Amino acid sequence: MSETRYTDQHEWISLEGDEATVGITRFATEQLGDVVFVDVPEVGKSFAKGAEAAVVESVKAASEVYAPVAGTVTAGNYALGDDPSLVNADPEGAGWFFKLRLANKAEFEALMTKEQYQEFATGH
Template identity: 65%
Template sequence: MSRYFTEDHEWIAVENQTATVGITDYAQSQLGDIVFVEVPEEGREFAKGDEAAVVESVKAASDVYAPVSGIVTEANGALGDDPALVNSDPEGEGWFFKMSLTHPSQLEGMMDEAKYQEFVSNL
């Protein structure tokens, strides 16, 4: 499985043609306590950069963007009952949605974990 990161603080883990998307530990730490998450419906199609989900915290609301183009194959329903999963395990059980990739070439040029950590350290 390959993992990539965006400058908008989304992570994307890719296995074959399926990608799992969520927000990074840095993003959740900036938001504070997550109180609500709205995930996209299964079957919804997104272009790279489209608003795909919403996360609300005690501090602010923020959009989560589709890091690549694709079709949603699964939404993390557990976040509806327990949005704090995003705080406790943002890059694991706190994932937002899974999608099938329609343009895998869009992964090229995305940051790997080392580059993302360097990016965050300069913020």
């Protein structure tokens, strides 16, 4: 069973064992508009919590995607290179960005639950 948490930067992170999948929320894609380019990190790269891990660009602008927790990249969704529109079509599924092996599970536990995130996203 996986468990999903959310950040105030509109990323989702879904944990299964000690590996987590990271992407951006539907709310984020609606704010961005049509995604035309995604730069996902290479396998083996390590990030501190909050470090810039990926880039997502819409027709209008570039935005950074931050590592929701510290960890090491175990996979990147390189399919987004050929078809960035997957991010708009299925942001919390096929449009995932990268997978991380967590450095500290407590960082995950501290993130927002779905209910907390929904309140956060609709409240501003």
